[in-house]
Amino acid sequence: MKVATWNVNGIRARAAQLREWLEHERPDVICLQEIKATPDQVPRDLCELGEHWCFWHGARAYSGVGLLVRRELAEVRPESAHPPFDHDCRIVVVELGEVTAASVYVPNGNRDLPGKLRFLEGMATWAQECRTAGRPLLICGDLNVARTDADVHPKERKAGIVGQLPEERALLEALLAEGDLVDLCRALHPEEDRLYTWWAPWRNLRQRNIGWRIDYVLASAPLAARASSFASQREVGTSDHAPVVVVLG
């Protein structure tokens, strides 16, 4: 099973490249963030893929997430939901048989850091509930936190800036621990320190690969055990984030 996540930074502006990438990559599960569109504003050709069940959870001007599931994975349209800590259309959860899959866009936190921390706490609590219920989790998306210094290019490392704060990192670790989740990038590439997924959109930082790793695929241990590849596609698209693609089994 191929799982992909991409913060597209505007699904309308990125519709053509998203469609082309989907046709080429053909993922089974696609998690999208920052669609910046209400469900009825999502370009029609992306709603009518035919091969996928589509779940759109979008606000007008910013934020918004989507989750697409290949129909072979679910005979009937799966149930979808939004956990109680959701706001600004930042998470959509779909029940895929045994597995609970989520597309999530954690608040950036520059404007409201306490709100970001509450969101991360909410995620950790929710992940723990899923674990207690015995439901394997697959969380994909833009968590807006670089896990460690190794996840930020040395030129971008800075103490005290949002995205690299100890309290954010502690909450990310709490999410992993309480949900018994594996950070698939780190599991598959423990030593690789240039697997960034976001680059500030100026001074050719992306081209020079001076970036941050803030987009993740997190999976419960049984799912993670099946992971065979992880890629951040730095050359794909014009969003400030790269698509991330993982293969399970």
Add this chain to the structure above:
DNA sequence: ATGTCACATCTAATGTGA
């Protein structure tokens, strides 16, 4: 301190969120 981009609004230039 700076830089770019998508989308919004009093549809042209400016604000916002990131």
